[in-house]
Amino acid sequence: xxxxxxxxxxxxxxxxxxxxxxxxxxxxxxxxxxxxxxxxxxxxxxxxxxxxxxxxxxxxxxxxxxxxxxxxxxxxxxxxxxxxxxxxxxxxxxxxxxxxxxxxxxxxxxxxxxxxxxxxxxxxxxxxxxxxxxxxxxxxxxxxxxxxxxxxxxxxxxxxxxxxxxxxxxxxxxxxxxxx
Numbered sequence: 225x226x227x228x229x230x231x232x233x234x235x236x237x238x239x240x241x242x243x244x245x246x247x248x249x250x251x252x253x254x255x256x257x258x259x260x261x262x263x264x265x266x267x268x269x270x271x272x273x274x275x276x277x278x279x280x281x282x283x284x285x286x287x288x289x290x291x292x293x294x295x296x297x298x299x300x301x302x303x304x305x306x307x308x309x310x311x312x313x314x315x316x317x318x319x320x321x322x323x324x325x326x327x328x329x330x331x332x333x334x335x336x337x338x339x340x341x342x343x344x345x346x347x348x349x350x351x352x353x354x355x356x357x358x359x360x361x362x363x364x365x366x367x368x369x370x371x372x373x374x375x376x377x378x379x380x381x382x383x384x385x386x387x388x389x390x391x392x393x394x395x396x397x398x399x400x401x402x403x404x
Contacts, residue, residue: 287355290331291353293330294334294359295347295359295361295385295390295394298330298347299381301345301381302381304316305363305378305379308321309378315343315363316339316343324337332350334347334349335349343363344360345361346358346359355387359383359397361383362382363379363381364382365380383397383398384397384399
């Protein structure tokens with residue numbers, strides 16, 4: 225009887241230990257599965273963040289490049305200005321004087337070019353680009369235009385911007401933190 229009781233106790237203890245062990249194994253397995261799901265979710269979230277950051281960086285670089293292209297396009301107006309000056313002895317009063325439409329928009333990142341009464345070309349990035357500021361291109365020293373030593377001296381354009389990267393990438397464009 226003692227041996228049966230002892231065997232019963234040992235069997236009960238073994239069954240209880242097995243049940244506790246099985247429960248513990250199942251609980252540990254569930255914890256590991258939960259941890260794996262959390263790790264996978266974090267990896268996916270990081271991948272999405274990196275993709276969003278890359279997309280934002282590409283968009284930012286494109287907006288900057290489009291603005292720089294617009295500045296170069298306006299600087300390219302030097303020749304039509306020289307022709308107008310040589311043929312009509314005057315500077316342009318508006319964009320149509322240079323053969324351009326009144327609402328000349330160089331690309332989708334820059335608002336239509338504005339021309340002030342002083343003959344200043346003003347470029348402003350569209351709000352969607354996130355770039356704040358403007359680029360102003362003016363005819364440098366219009367009184368010094370004309371002939372020199374029998375040769376026509378063309379216009380010289382000056383570029384000023386309160387957008388720091390413009391001066392960084394276009395050395396002939398000066399940075400000025402506050403625009404007039």
